[in-house]
Amino acid sequence: MPKYLLLKRYRGGPEPHHPFPPMDQWAPEDVEAHIAFQRHVSELLEESGEYVDAQALTPTRTWVRYGGPDAAPVTTDGPHPETSDLIAGWYMIDVESRERALELAAYVSSEPGPGGEPLYEWLDVREVMSEAPSED
Amino acid sequence: MVDELTRLDEGALRAVVPRVLAGLVRRGEDFDAAEDALQEALVEALRVWPEHPPRDPRAWLATVATRRLVDARRSEAARHRREEAISAEPPPAVTEEGDDTLFVLFCCCHPDLAPASQVALTLRAVGGLTTREIADAFYVPEATMAQRISRAKRTVRGRRLDQPGDLAVVLRVLYLVYTAGHAGRVDLAGEAIRLARQLTLATEEPEARGLLALMLLNHARLPARVDPEGRIVTLDRQDRGLWDTREIAEGVRILQSALAVQRPGRYQVEAAIAALHDDAASAEETDWPQILAWYDDLVALSDDPVRQDPAAVLGRAVAVGHVLGAAAGLRETDRLRDVIGERQRWHAVRGHLHERDGDLPAAATAYAEAARRATNVAERDHLVRQAARARAAAL
Numbered sequence: 001m002p003k004y005l006l007l008k009r010y011r012g013g014p015e016p017h018h019p020f021p022p023m024d025q026w027a028p029e030d031v032e033a034h035i036a037f038q039r040h041v042s043e044l045l046e047e048s049g050e051y052v053d054a055q056a057l058t059p060t061r062t063w064v065r066y067g068g069p070d071a072a073p074v075t076t077d078g079p080h081p082e083t084s085d086l087i088a089g090w091y092m093i094d095v096e097s098r099e100r101a102l103e104l105a106a107y108v109s110s111e112p113g114p115g116g117e118p119l120y121e122w123l124d125v126r127e128v129m130s131e132a133p134s135e136d
Numbered sequence: 137m138v139d140e141l142t143r144l145d146e147g148a149l150r151a152v153v154p155r156v157l158a159g160l161v162r163r164g165e166d167f168d169a170a171e172d173a174l175q176e177a178l179v180e181a182l183r184v185w186p187e188h189p190p191r192d193p194r195a196w197l198a199t200v201a202t203r204r205l206v207d208a209r210r211s212e213a214a215r216h217r218r219e220e221a222i223s224a225e226p227p228p229a230v231t232e233e234g235d236d237t238l239f240v241l242f243c244c245c246h247p248d249l250a251p252a253s254q255v256a257l258t259l260r261a262v263g264g265l266t267t268r269e270i271a272d273a274f275y276v277p278e279a280t281m282a283q284r285i286s287r288a289k290r291t292v293r294g295r296r297l298d299q300p301g302d303l304a305v306v307l308r309v310l311y312l313v314y315t316a317g318h319a320g321r322v323d324l325a326g327e328a329i330r331l332a333r334q335l336t337l338a339t340e341e342p343e344a345r346g347l348l349a350l351m352l353l354n355h356a357r358l359p360a361r362v363d364p365e366g367r368i369v370t371l372d373r374q375d376r377g378l379w380d381t382r383e384i385a386e387g388v389r390i391l392q393s394a395l396a397v398q399r400p401g402r403y404q405v406e407a408a409i410a411a412l413h414d415d416a417a418s419a420e421e422t423d424w425p426q427i428l429a430w431y432d433d434l435v436a437l438s439d440d441p442v443r444q445d446p447a448a449v450l451g452r453a454v455a456v457g458h459v460l461g462a463a464a465g466l467r468e469t470d471r472l473r474d475v476i477g478e479r480q481r482w483h484a485v486r487g488h489l490h491e492r493d494g495d496l497p498a499a500a501t502a503y504a505e506a507a508r509r510a511t512n513v514a515e516r517d518h519l520v521r522q523a524a525r526a527r528a529a530a531l
Contacts, residue, residue, distance in 0.1 A: 022504070023520050023524070024500070024503065024504040024507060024519075024520050024523035024524055024527070025523075025524070025527060026524055027524065027528060028521065028524045028525050028528050030524075031520060031521055031524045032521070035517050035521075036365070039365075039366065056513050056516070058509070058510070058511055059508060060509075
């Protein structure tokens, strides 16, 4: 059973299907529907026995690298925070096949947005490498 | 029936953990080794007691743990386990229960330990939780938590443990356990209350009772704080009929006994504020002038409250907003901009005050700013809802 990471983004990725404002500017009932759908996805994955993990990340990012011997770590928030990829969170799933992973990702992407319309949000689907060598 | 027996035994079992551990350490055993041996004895007890309940649980545990220690020294542990588990017998000297709890708490809350380690060690050595339960509660792998605990014990090893420790650190650790909430299978808030209760038996310090009262008075509102869909319900909208009146009554009684000593401290003051909220039959009937007076006391406990205790100044700003008007409350928050202006709670409080002031667009912006800074999914969702609601109402 391969594991897949379904990555959601604050920004970045392919051209959006359609533009939409940040969630705090949606109608209150649309916010409710969106949050209810996300809870429903987690429950669905747990019931189907495919859930491994789900996490959300805060939007604050700091880049950091080794500063050299006896130097403090070097950090930066830039250089182009508006255009770069920013991951918002993920589902990790354990599924039968890549097809199933894509099917679930598409379902996640159907989450309701403003006016109850699907967001058609792009999800980044990545297979997790396994630890053990395969038997052959 | 069997389940019930097991559960009963587990409660009794965990209550004597710190006493047994203190006894072993006082006798000269190394804290690290003694705690490991006791943990093994606990696991054994959970297996054996349902069918062979001991006459004296504490003596049983002390005996089995002692044999584990001896076994560990002889490196031939496994062979004897079975027989000794059933034939364990009592010896040990009886010491005062409260003393022992305090003694072990000071070990676990050693100032050289990082807060996360203090919390983990306290839950295991005083709370009697297993490593797996503690790992579950903090959502880390069991191996990680095991490593954290053994590193903590290594740090404490060799330190003199016969000196009284810093009670303020113990109180802070217990409050950390409380605020970590009730994630996973373990109700950490309930556990913190249990430990604080044990602590109040061990010390006359009014702040210990203040902390217990604060926990009880907040915990009483827990059933109303989240709705069935998992949404946060703010204090002013909670169904007060869901509050636990018994817990409130107990909290108030304990707080009064602490205040009677007339050595005020932050936990007593915070408990008094919680008591005033609990006392109001509706949000409108909240005695905000009294709450503000207590916040004045709280702020007065620091020399430079804006820098040393910004949370108290922020809480006071809310009270000012209710007593003197939202604009006055907002002015109070301005003083904190340089210190906590990047924090979620600062923006959330300003959203609340703008809303009371009738400035809904400003409220929506402040809530959205708060949501961006949230580090907790339930709070983030709540703040996004608040922002959307304020924006919709402003249209």
